[in-house]
Amino acid sequence: MTTTSTGLTAPFALARYRDGVSVLLGLVSGDRIRPLIADEPGAAGLNEFLADPDWDRLALLAEADGDWMPLADVTLIAPVEPRQVLQTGANYRQHVIELVAAGLTNNSDRTPEEARAFAAEMMDERAANGEPYFFIGLPACVVGDDVPLVLPASSDVHDWELELAVVIGREAFRVSREDALDHVAGYTIVNDVTTRDLVFRKDMKEIGTDWYRSKNAPGFLPTGPFLVPARFVDARDAHVRLELNGEVMQDASTSDLLFDIAALVSGASQTMPLLPGDLLLTGSPAGNGQHWKRFLRDGDVMTGSITGLGTQVVRCLAEGAAV
Template sequence: MTTTSHRMTAPFALARYREGDATRVALVVGDRIRPLSSDELGVASLNDFLAAPAWDRIAALAEAEAGSEWMALADVTLTAPVEPRQVLQTGANYRQHVIELVAAGLTNTTDRTVEEAREFAAKMMDDRAANGEPYFFIGLPACVVGDDVPLALPSYSDVHDWELELAVVIGREAFQVSREDALDHVAGYTICNDITTRDLVFRKDMKEIGTDWYRAKNAPGFLPTGPFLVPASFVEASDLNVRLELNGDVMQDASTSDLLFDIPALISGASQTMPLLPGDLLLTGSPAGNGQHWRRFLRDGDVMTGSIEGLGTQVVRCITAGAGA
């Protein structure tokens, strides 16, 4: 897979690329990329850098465009731009999406009209936003891959679904922070596609237990991430277009302005239980337009093109598990 489809509009961003068996942290400016040494980062690792990101130092390197270190972005193989120790995911967080789901359920199980059901659902969501709390669950960091890795669809199901999401990359450790201070703990943003196996979400053998997010969301490669880590100062995260195309057809097209709980609320809420560590990912939820809505799920040969305004584009190719890349 080439990187020619990766587009990023910020003055610079961080990335990681493959160099033989190793992975290098890198600086991206336009269509060029160069590796960053630990001396240039000022610390030993990417997560150490994100704990106290010295963006001024990186900006100076970005402005010094001359030098043999620079390569064409199309000539390298990008991988996931982060190495999180924790992945937190947010459920039911796009207002319009949840209203549609609730209204559909009500029209099927009650005598409400579509308009009455939508009005009822909208009031429910507004009350939840005012008085409720975000809904979190955890993912496995091992599922985080770049779009250089084909998505191998497990053979135990044929209802694997897409969920394109804005992901917050944590900077300074956040523990029991307020909403007012939450954005001080954001290093940047990236793109995640939270793949979900729909028929494994609810336990059939013990319905009382409820959802089984481990089995539904944590197969190998189920969190394609990247291609870039864009510094927070370059991103107006409260109003970004989120768009996913499947084989060229638009499936998801929404704005983060429709988030039920905004990013400060999510960071604050998630940090009340466990410290969020530098480099961790906090996914903000998926807008409408999943395969479950379209009654069309992922198949061998499908190509998902996911983009978030200003953060670039990831291209994920689906294969049957066990098939060669």
């Protein structure tokens, strides 16, 4: 396979890019991109295509002559247009074990080893008999990495959470785990940015978490740069890696997911139909800023990569700073 400077290894993928004031859906192959036009797959609209995708025809187009341009010459934006965004919490097994074990060790006479063993037993029981934990984000927060991440001045504890994101294909409503993957069109990269001091309500602790305020500032869901067909992605063991200014902060595998992709799609679909183009985030591994006691600052550059999905670059700006 060909690897581009953006880290894409799939034979082809979908992307969206700017052409003047217009946004076009493009087919990416290697280090080039071309618009999908006329009666070609996807030309009528991305979500319409994802409802009944014809990847085989796109594979032929990826090998054919056409109006190809260097990928480096276009401005990529978010590769999806979701109507719904679902986020998954506490879904990396080892990460959750360490968090639970730390709390147990601090509040009991258990040794660290005993606490981890107890936490591991709890997580295995949850995986076998429990359910995924979902909350919702705003589609308006989905942006491409062409847009800098503006850090709201109201807080100085904005954090990163790199995640594998499922892109829904055919509508999924109350589907079984056995059938769930039939509703996955592809995958992309999402950085689920969080303002930590807004997660828990201070005025009424009984209410609990406030995901609306902590996760839904403008641009808090950098997404892309590519939508890669599911056939090219091994979501069971994809390497998730985030670097902050060149220093590795998150480094894990999706093999550690407590609930796998099928369980997540099935679980999320039990409440509300998942629509073509919707995003389902799968959770973030250990290594966020809260762990490192280091949060995002003006001028920071986050470089996120997931096996088979390319590389996402997000540049941070303080609110009010010049672009």
